[in-house]
Amino acid sequence: MSDLFTPAAFADPNSGPLYLQLHRRIAEAIAAGDLRPGDSLPSEREMAALTGLSRVTVRKGVEALVASGQLVQKRGSGTFVAPQVERLEQALSLLTSFTEDMQRRGMQVESRWLARGLHTPAPEEVMALGLGANDRVARLERVRSSDGVPLAIERASLPARLLPDPETVDASLYAVLEARGNRPVRAVQRISAANLGPKDADLLGVATGAAGLRIERLSYLPSGQVVEFTRSLYRGDAYDFAVELKLAPEAERTS
Amino acid sequence: MSDLFTPAAFADPNSGPLYLQLHRRIAEAIAAGDLRPGDSLPSEREMAALTGLSRVTVRKGVEALVASGQLVQKRGSGTFVAPQVERLEQALSLLTSFTEDMQRRGMQVESRWLARGLHTPAPEEVMALGLGANDRVARLERVRSSDGVPLAIERASLPARLLPDPETVDASLYAVLEARGNRPVRAVQRISAANLGPKDADLLGVATGAAGLRIERLSYLPSGQVVEFTRSLYRGDAYDFAVELKLAPEAERTS
DNA sequence: CAGTGGTCTAGACCACGGT
DNA sequence: CCGTGGTCTAGACCACTGA
Numbered sequence: 269m270s271d272l273f274t275p276a277a278f279a280d281p282n283s284g285p286l287y288l289q290l291h292r293r294i295a296e297a298i299a300a301g302d303l304r305p306g307d308s309l310p311s312e313r314e315m316a317a318l319t320g321l322s323r324v325t326v327r328k329g330v331e332a333l334v335a336s337g338q339l340v341q342k343r344g345s346g347t348f349v350a351p352q353v354e355r356l357e358q359a360l361s362l363l364t365s366f367t368e369d370m371q372r373r374g375m376q377v378e379s380r381w382l383a384r385g386l387h388t389p390a391p392e393e394v395m396a397l398g399l400g401a402n403d404r405v406a407r408l409e410r411v412r413s414s415d416g417v418p419l420a421i422e423r424a425s426l427p428a429r430l431l432p433d434p435e436t437v438d439a440s441l442y443a444v445l446e447a448r449g450n451r452p453v454r455a456v457q458r459i460s461a462a463n464l465g466p467k468d469a470d471l472l473g474v475a476t477g478a479a480g481l482r483i484e485r486l487s488y489l490p491s492g493q494v495v496e497f498t499r500s501l502y503r504g505d506a507y508d509f510a511v512e513l514k515l516a517p518e519a520e521r522t523s
Numbered sequence: 524m525s526d527l528f529t530p531a532a533f534a535d536p537n538s539g540p541l542y543l544q545l546h547r548r549i550a551e552a553i554a555a556g557d558l559r560p561g562d563s564l565p566s567e568r569e570m571a572a573l574t575g576l577s578r579v580t581v582r583k584g585v586e587a588l589v590a591s592g593q594l595v596q597k598r599g600s601g602t603f604v605a606p607q608v609e610r611l612e613q614a615l616s617l618l619t620s621f622t623e624d625m626q627r628r629g630m631q632v633e634s635r636w637l638a639r640g641l642h643t644p645a646p647e648e649v650m651a652l653g654l655g656a657n658d659r660v661a662r663l664e665r666v667r668s669s670d671g672v673p674l675a676i677e678r679a680s681l682p683a684r685l686l687p688d689p690e691t692v693d694a695s696l697y698a699v700l701e702a703r704g705n706r707p708v709r710a711v712q713r714i715s716a717a718n719l720g721p722k723d724a725d726l727l728g729v730a731t732g733a734a735g736l737r738i739e740r741l742s743y744l745p746s747g748q749v750v751e752f753t754r755s756l757y758r759g760d761a762y763d764f765a766v767e768l769k770l771a772p773e774a775e776r777t778s
Numbered sequence: 779c780a781g782t783g784g785t786c787t788a789g790a791c792c793a794c795g796g797t
Numbered sequence: 798c799c800g801t802g803g804t805c806t807a808g809a810c811c812a813c814t815g816a
Binding site: 540541542576577578579580583597598599600601 | 784785786787788789793794795796
């Protein structure tokens with residue numbers, strides 16, 4: 269890895285911006301295994317000196333690698349190749365709870381509560397839950413971690429009628445619902461990707477702008493009543509959702 | 524929107540870094556509707572002058588908004604609030620083709636080919652497709668657009684035995700497979716989120732670092748033979764995948 | 779305490795867009 | 798042509814880490 273930063277090829281014919289050249293060099297060194305997880309890079313000032321670039325340019329070159337989770341920077345300490353994050357795979361077509369899911373894998377689950385109580389519903393919640401004018405809403409907002417690593421932010425809203433005492437929810441929301449005979453049997457999810465804002469990124473312990481999976485879920489009782497409206501943000505680098513597909517039947521494809 | 528940049532509150536008690544304060548101000552103005560899609564912001568130099576910040580700091584404040592697609596910057600022209608991107612919703616549990624899916628919505632579909640031909644397989648492809656030592660692989664790599672807007676990058680690999688003439692694929696891969704009696708009936712997908720690298724971001728017409736949905740798919744024939752190994756990148760801001768969930772049966776939850 | 783990343787500045791040149 | 802965003806520099810101070 270010694271000559272990674274030897275300036276040489278930074279003699280800029282037309283290989284594009286300097287910070288992109290640096291970005292590419294480091295990314296390739298990681299991909300090739302010349303830089304291994306846990307390895308430390310030279311300090312920004314050193315890299316600047318070695319390459320002949322300014323520190324600002326070095327930072328810009330490193331920036332995208334930090335955002336995408338390939339590098340980790342620690343103030344006062346240094347810049348390191350990110351440790352391998354073991355991706356968790358989760359079946360997307362079964363309605364399971366986070367807690368149950370993790371326990372089945374033998375993993376430790378922790379929840380840090382950000383909010384938990386009864387509130388006046390926001391318009392979005394009124395729509396999603398089909399609330400009336402005077403109904404109230406139970407809100408559960410927490411960071412889900414496994415073995416000390418934060419994995420997801422979960423913001424759940426339920427009609428207060430179905431969960432009048434949100435403070436009693438400890439680990440598994442579904443366990444509480446089940447005890448009250450209100451466990452959902454069906455749900456619809458919408459999945460998309462979004463860059464994490466400063467606040468959410470901080471909660472998940474990743475860099476601002478890192479990619480996250482945004483999942484919106486509506487869960488239903490057998491009666492068709494909506495139980496739960498949940499918006500979650502999963503760390504994009506730590507989660508894989510798996511789905512099984514079947515061929516669309518001809519009948520539906522010709523309409 | 525006039526006093527958005529009046530410096531006032533940039534008198535830095537301890538409201539955090541200046542670029543984050545600027546970021547927050549703009550994000551809130553967009554959320555509140557004070558800045559509407561298509562509106563133009565002052566030039567970076569103007570914002571710097573108005574706020575009393577340096578241009579570098581202004582750029583840093585704007586950066587994350589651009590990466591997440593809320594702002595669009597055009598060199599030589601200016602900085603604008605991004606037009607509303609109409610999100611496409613797609614059912615994730617049906618095995619449909621991009622082409623058929625879009626045509627059913629009455630949308631124009633274009634493909635720009637990046638590569639199309641027979642190659643010696645990469646190790647990853649050997650594994651996924653279950654190839655032998657001397658098998659070759661058909662690669663189809665293209666950018667999928669609808670109404671002129673690039674939506675996804677699709678990189679498909681198939682055993683050459685099932686698609687000896689990849690050059691004949693025009694719009695729909697599945698149509699060609701069906702003609703040969705090789706249309707898949709089942710598939711498994713894995714979904715995650717990732718920041719787009721400079722190259723892919725450019726192909727999709729978004730900023731480097733924007734969040735993308737990464738989907739890996741393995742499709743099978745009725746015989747169990749793998750037909751297709753496809754890695755796709757969808758624009759995170761333009762796509763919503765929908766899934767319906769059912770309650771996990773007790774039998775499976777207790778193992 | 780010395781060294782690290784995090785923030786910020788003032789100024790410069792370039793490539794491109796629209797007039 | 799002028800104004801825009803895109804790149805780049807040299808230097809500064811801060812908050813934090815680790816010895």
